[in-house]
Amino acid sequence: MLQHVTDPELCIRCSACELACPLKAIQCICGRYCIDPNICNECKKCVEECPTGAADCYIEIAVLHTVDEQAQWETLPAASDKSTPHQATL
Numbered sequence: 001m002l003q004h005v006t007d008p009e010l011c012i013r014c015s016a017c018e019l020a021c022p023l024k025a026i027q028c029i030c031g032r033y034c035i036d037p038n039i040c041n042e043c044k045k046c047v048e049e050c051p052t053g054a055a056d057c058y059i060e061i062a063v064l065h066t067v068d069e070q071a072q073w074e075t076l077p078a079a080s081d082k083s084t085p086h087q088a089t090l
């Protein structure tokens with residue numbers, strides 16, 4: 001399955017996604033914009049507002065990554081971690 005996350009390497013920490021999210025599913029933790037998979041309804045408003053494409057990011061996962069896990073990422077999880085990062089085309 002896919003999980004919607006933000007790409008740490010493309011993110012410029014502008015907060016546009018956090019402000020755009022109507023459900024407040026995006027939290028800034030230690031400068032990382034993390035999407036709570038239990039709140040996000042995939043409305044894509046954050047994707048529309050993100051100036052760099054960092055919010056237009058979906059990774060293949062076996063188990064959902066929590067916001068606390070996402071906060072630790074300096075890059076997207078490697079494919080060897082059973083995740084396959086890719087940019088989605090909407």
Ligand code: SF4
Pocket residue numbers: 020021022023024025026035039040041042043044045046047
């Ligand atoms: S897709 Fe919608 S609900 Fe999910 S994080 Fe983005 S703005 Fe929030």
Ligand code: SF4
Pocket residue numbers: 006007010011012013014015016017018033049050051052053054055
């Ligand atoms: S809108 Fe995009 S660049 Fe700005 S904080 Fe969110 S993910 Fe990062």
